[in-house]
Amino acid sequence: MSRHRAIARISMPPRSAMQSGKAKSGRWILTFTPSEAKTIDPLTGWSGSGDMQSQLRLSFSSQEAAEAYARANGIRYEVEPAPAGSVIKPKSYADNFRYGRSENWTH
Template structure:
């Protein structure tokens, strides 16, 4: 049986909205689900908990490496498959708007 009570999630993180390229893609992450609810601190008014494991995020180069780490350390985990890759966009040029024999209307 596992020594941890929280279930870990192995997933491929989504790219940020500012990242349009393909660099730094293909990595996998192991994150833990919160083991306890967050509570309001009456003195400061901030939310907090004693669960430090939910703050932990481990990065791996492959799914197999993340699964091997979880098995070696007795961590109960579930794997989320990587999101489907979109097809490549065909690059267009500004001159396409004025091409002779164009089937669709000019949009701007």
């Protein structure tokens, strides 16, 4: 089976530029690396391949859950560390007027 030859990547995707809150920011994603190159269809000019696993994108609540799924299904995997800016430091508007603050004022 080609399922056992493919290598999966477990990562936490960064927030999009359009996202300012914490929604969907703590999810871990398991994706498969492509096992074959894409080819161009001579009739339509569209690119495609017979690799169905590259279309899969599985979502998990934690890195441990994603790793457990990969181990249980015999999938080789690599883990990418979480992005550096994934932790949001809570701030309040009152911090802008705090006595003795060292950072610049923000709106």
